[in-house]
Amino acid sequence: xxxxxxxxxxxxxxxxxxxxxxxxxxxxxxxxxxxxxxxxxxxxxxxxxxxxxxxxxxxxxxxxxxxxxxxxxxxxxxxxxxxxxxxxxxxxxxxxxxxxxxxxxxxxxxxxxxxxxxxxxxxxxxxxxxxxxxxxxxxxxxxxxxxxxxxxxxxxxxxxxxxxxxxxxxxxxxxxxxxxxxxxxxxxxxxxxxxxxxxxxxxxxxxxxxxxxxxxxxxxxxxxxxxxxxxxxxxxxxxxxxxxxxxxxxxxxxxxxxxxxxxxxxxxxxxxxxxxxxxxxxxxxxxxxxxxxxxxxxxxxxxxxxxxxxxxxxxxxxxxxxxxxxxxxxxxxxxxxxxxxxxxxxxxxxxxxxxxxxxxxxxxxxxxxxxxxxxxxxxxxxxxxxxxxxxxxxxxx
Numbered sequence: 001x002x003x004x005x006x007x008x009x010x011x012x013x014x015x016x017x018x019x020x021x022x023x024x025x026x027x028x029x030x031x032x033x034x035x036x037x038x039x040x041x042x043x044x045x046x047x048x049x050x051x052x053x054x055x056x057x058x059x060x061x062x063x064x065x066x067x068x069x070x071x072x073x074x075x076x077x078x079x080x081x082x083x084x085x086x087x088x089x090x091x092x093x094x095x096x097x098x099x100x101x102x103x104x105x106x107x108x109x110x111x112x113x114x115x116x117x118x119x120x121x122x123x124x125x126x127x128x129x130x131x132x133x134x135x136x137x138x139x140x141x142x143x144x145x146x147x148x149x150x151x152x153x154x155x156x157x158x159x160x161x162x163x164x165x166x167x168x169x170x171x172x173x174x175x176x177x178x179x180x181x182x183x184x185x186x187x188x189x190x191x192x193x194x195x196x197x198x199x200x201x202x203x204x205x206x207x208x209x210x211x212x213x214x215x216x217x218x219x220x221x222x223x224x225x226x227x228x229x230x231x232x233x234x235x236x237x238x239x240x241x242x243x244x245x246x247x248x249x250x251x252x253x254x255x256x257x258x259x260x261x262x263x264x265x266x267x268x269x270x271x272x273x274x275x276x277x278x279x280x281x282x283x284x285x286x287x288x289x290x291x292x293x294x295x296x297x298x299x300x301x302x303x304x305x306x307x308x309x310x311x312x313x314x315x316x317x318x319x320x321x322x323x324x325x326x327x328x329x330x331x332x333x334x335x336x337x338x339x340x341x342x343x344x345x346x347x348x349x350x351x352x353x354x355x356x357x358x359x360x361x362x363x364x365x366x367x368x369x370x371x372x373x374x375x376x377x378x379x380x381x382x383x384x385x386x387x388x389x390x391x392x393x394x395x396x397x
Contacts, residue, residue, distance in 0.1 A: 023228070032088040038227045039083035042234040046076030052242050054128075062189065063126045064118040065241060070131050071114030072237070074139040078107035081143065099146065101154035101161075105168050106142040108209060110135075112172045115179035115202060122186045161213070169213035176206045194240050201236035204229045
């Protein structure tokens with residue numbers, strides 16, 4: 001351990017010893033004075049935590065710190081009422097020792113729930129205004145329940161602590177053990193020092209609660225041990241959040257930045273080699289890109305020539321298509337003329353056929369007449385010959 005750290009640690013130990021001695025001596029003179037000094041100190045720490053976390057809320061890495069800061073502010077507010085209501089202060093006459101004990105239990109329940117809730121938001125985001133309003137409502141309801149008489153009795157004069165108060169201390173202790181386990185599960189998000197300080201604070205809070213479950217008088221030894229433990233718990237959470245947050249910001253608020261810096265330092269030795277490799281790879285890539293560019297240029301020239309040829313062929317095809325449409329049109333006209341000629345020819349053929357048929361019929365009639373005439377001539381000749389023969393025979397007789 002460095003000498004400066006040893007000196008600082010020794011200084012803090014001496015300061016704590018002096019404060020503890022002074023508080024103990026004050027208890028011998030007046031327990032009310034001792035109690036007030038303890039409570040005022042823890043209340044001041046609680047409000048200081050709120051001031052720090054609220055003003056640094058924009059740069060806090062983890063929202064769990066915001067919950068702790070806001071929560072301890074309202075815890076301290078109830079503790080302030082507890083201090084003012086303590087037996088012997090005579091600020092709230094007529095309530096006796098029950099009122100400060102009720103306010104104590106209400107504040108400790110709120111503290112235990114805060115410590116259980118905070119580690120749940122190490123990796124989650126939370127709306128600070130919602131948290132503030134939620135704590136304001138919860139604290140108001142608890143205080144209202146205490147002063148209206150709806151909060152269960154915690155201390156009865158002449159009998160001591162009630163079952164509810166003792167049972168609550170054990171329930172609160174159980175919740176604190178749960179919070180310790182939750183913080184342990186999230187310890188990788190905090191530096192070792194911050195986690196140990198937080199865990200020690202919770203442990204001191206547990207000791208305080210167990211001490212307050214056994215006292216018979218609000219001025220008793222167990223009550224004194226409980227208040228000393230509470231002071232230690234608040235001081236440790238103060239060290240974890242406030243002092244560590246101011247003196248070691250890279251370990252609490254800017255821890256992610258510190259991790260990045262450490263990673264940068266580790267890679268610094270190999271950075272030049274990586275730059276050379278990257279430069280070589282980049283030069284190779286540029287050379288390949290240039291070759292590819294030349295190939296693309298050649299391909300572009302070939303493509304332009306091919307496009308020009310295709311355009312020329314397309315123009316030729318368009319001309320041929322135009323000529324073909326003129327030729328098709330001419331053929332269509334010729335076809336129409338041919339159809340008209342065919343119709344006319346067919347009409348002529350039909351007329352000629354009818355004429356030929358008529359002539360054939362006349363020829364047949366003529367032939368019949370001619371044949372009949374010939375037959376009549378032949379018969380006539382035969383008759384004449386018969387007559388001639390007959391005439392000759394008669395002459396011979």
